[in-house]
Amino acid sequence: MIRFEKVTKTYAGQARAALDQINVDIEKGEFVFLVGTSGSGKSTFLRLVLREYRPTSGRVYVAGKEINRLAGWKVPGLRRQIGTVFQDFRLLPNKTVSENVAFALQVIGRSRSYIDKAVPETLDLVGLDGKGDRMPDELSGGEQQRVAIARAYVNRPMILIADEPTGNLDPTTSVGIMKLLDRINRAGTTVLMATHDAGIVDQMRKRVVELEDGVVVRDQTRGGYGLEQ
Amino acid sequence: MHLRYVFSELGQGLRRNLSMHVAVVLTLFVSLTLVGLGFLLNEQTKEAEDYWGSQLQITVFLCTENDPNVKCVSDVTDAQRDAVLKVVEDNPEVAGHHEESKQEAFDKVKKLLGEDLFEGPNPPATAEAMQETVWIELKDPKEYEGIVSAVIGLDGVSGVRDLRDELDPIYSSIDALKYGAWGIAIFLVLAALLLVGNTIRLAAFARRKEIGIMRLVGASSLYITLPFLLEALVTALIGVALAATALLSFWFFVIDQQVRGKIRITPWIGFDAVVGAVFWVTVLAVVISVVPTLLLTRKYIKV
Numbered sequence: 001m002i003r004f005e006k007v008t009k010t011y012a013g014q015a016r017a018a019l020d021q022i023n024v025d026i027e028k029g030e031f032v033f034l035v036g037t038s039g040s041g042k043s044t045f046l047r048l049v050l051r052e053y054r055p056t057s058g059r060v061y062v063a064g065k066e067i068n069r070l071a072g073w074k075v076p077g078l079r080r081q082i083g084t085v086f087q088d089f090r091l092l093p094n095k096t097v098s099e100n101v102a103f104a105l106q107v108i109g110r111s112r113s114y115i116d117k118a119v120p121e122t123l124d125l126v127g128l129d130g131k132g133d134r135m136p137d138e139l140s141g142g143e144q145q146r147v148a149i150a151r152a153y154v155n156r157p158m159i160l161i162a163d164e165p166t167g168n169l170d171p172t173t174s175v176g177i178m179k180l181l182d183r184i185n186r187a188g189t190t191v192l193m194a195t196h197d198a199g200i201v202d203q204m205r206k207r208v209v210e211l212e213d214g215v216v217v218r219d220q221t222r223g224g225y226g227l228e229q
Numbered sequence: 230m231h232l233r234y235v236f237s238e239l240g241q242g243l244r245r246n247l248s249m250h251v252a253v254v255l256t257l258f259v260s261l262t263l264v265g266l267g268f269l270l271n272e273q274t275k276e277a278e279d280y281w282g283s284q285l286q287i288t289v290f291l292c293t294e295n296d297p298n299v300k301c302v303s304d305v306t307d308a309q310r311d312a313v314l315k316v317v318e319d320n321p322e323v324a325g326h327h328e329e330s331k332q333e334a335f336d337k338v339k340k341l342l343g344e345d346l347f348e349g350p351n352p353p354a355t356a357e358a359m360q361e362t363v364w365i366e367l368k369d370p371k372e373y374e375g376i377v378s379a380v381i382g383l384d385g386v387s388g389v390r391d392l393r394d395e396l397d398p399i400y401s402s403i404d405a406l407k408y409g410a411w412g413i414a415i416f417l418v419l420a421a422l423l424l425v426g427n428t429i430r431l432a433a434f435a436r437r438k439e440i441g442i443m444r445l446v447g448a449s450s451l452y453i454t455l456p457f458l459l460e461a462l463v464t465a466l467i468g469v470a471l472a473a474t475a476l477l478s479f480w481f482f483v484i485d486q487q488v489r490g491k492i493r494i495t496p497w498i499g500f501d502a503v504v505g506a507v508f509w510v511t512v513l514a515v516v517i518s519v520v521p522t523l524l525l526t527r528k529y530i531k532v
Binding site: 050072073075076077078079080081084090092103104106107108109151155 | 446
C-alpha cells in the first residue's frame, strides 16, 4: 500500500537529509506506528505519502501509484484515497460537526444524497451520534478529534494518516481515540500513525517503524515504543 | 460540483474583503473610463480624418457644371479624369489615392448636417451639385509641392485643398488628449493589478484553513480556485459597469446632446463607438483581474 525504496529527501538550503536512503514497505490493512524524536523525519515521511513533497531520490509508491511520476492534476485523486488527522484537529470553527464532515465530501463533488447518508453513518461510527448540530467549540478535545477522524474517514479512504492524533489529549481520551483508529483499521483501512506517546505504542503492540536522523533504525512487528520491548 | 458552496464562498469572500473590493472597483472604474475615453478620442479622429482627410492627405476637386472656377466649363470628362489619375499614379510623392464620387460626397454632407435637412421638395444641395474628388495620400507630409503643382493646372481640375496646416494642431491636440488619458490609465491599471494581487493574498490568508483541508481531502485546483476567480470577475464587471455608464453618459450628454448640434465642422462619433469602447474596456478588465488571480492562486494555494 505504501512503499519507500531508497528514499532520500533533502530540503533546499540544508546539508543534512531529512530522510536518508530509507526502505519501508507497508501492506494493505496494516497498522503502523512511526516513532522517533522531533526532527527524526516522521513529518517528512508523512508528507511524502501525501505527495506534498517529492523525494530527492528513490521511489515512493502509494496506493499503487509512484508519486514521483504523478502529474500535478492527479494529486487530488491520490489524496481522495488518503484520510489525514492532525494533533490540532483543524476543524472549521464556523461550521457544525456535520458540516465539517460533509465539507470533505462537498469539495470533491459528492452528491447531496451520498453526503446525507454518509455523514450520519460516519458520525455514528466515531461515537458522535446526535452531536451533528454542535459547533466544534462546544465539544471536548477528544470529541473534536473524533470529528476530525470522521472527516478523514467519511470518504472511506484506503489509507488513514494520523500525525500525533493524541498529542493534545489526556491518556483516557487517547485510549478512546486509539480504539477508534483500531476499529477503522480492522475494517480494512491501512493506518499510519506518527506519535510520541510511548504508552499507546506499548499497549497496542502493532508494527513500529522508528526513525532517527532520517534513517530507519528499527522496523519491528508487534513492537513497543522503546528498543528492548 | 457543488455550485452552492462556490457561490456562498463568493458571497462570504466579497463581504469579508469589502474595503479591498471597493478599492479595486474604484481603481478599475477610473482606469477603464480613461482607457475608454482614449478609445473614443481615437474614433473621433478617424471620423474627422474620414471627412477632412488626415495629416498625410490632400484633396483634388474635379470640375462640375456650375463650378466657381471659371476654367471649368462642364463636368469633368472621363478623359480628363483619367489624365489626372495617371499624373497622380505616376508621381513619386504619392503613396496612394482613392476617388470619391458625387454621391459619396453627398452622403458625407448628409451625415455631417443630418439627413432631415435634405428631405423635402427644395433641398439645400443635391448629389449632382457636389464635386468629385481624388484623395491623395502622401509618402511624406513635407513633400507635397510636386504633386500639387502637377495636378493644379490640369484640365478638369477645379482646385486642390491642402488643409494640413489647419488640421495638424487639431489632430495633435486630440492625440495629446488620447495619449494623456492612456498614460494616466497605465498607472491606474498598474495600481489595479497590485490591488487585485493584495486582495487575493488577503483572501487566501483568510481562507487558509479551508484551503488546507480542501487540498488534503483531494479537492481539485479548479474547485479551490473558483471562488477567487469569481470574486475577481465580479469586481471587474462592477468596474466595467461603472466605466460603461460613465462613457455612455459622456457620449450622450456631451457629444450627442451638446456638441453634435452646435459644432458642425466634423461628423461626431456615434453609439457604435461607445459599444466598441465598452467591449475593449471589458476585455481589459477581465485580463487585469483574471490573469493575476490565476497566477497568484497558483502561488498561494499550490495543490
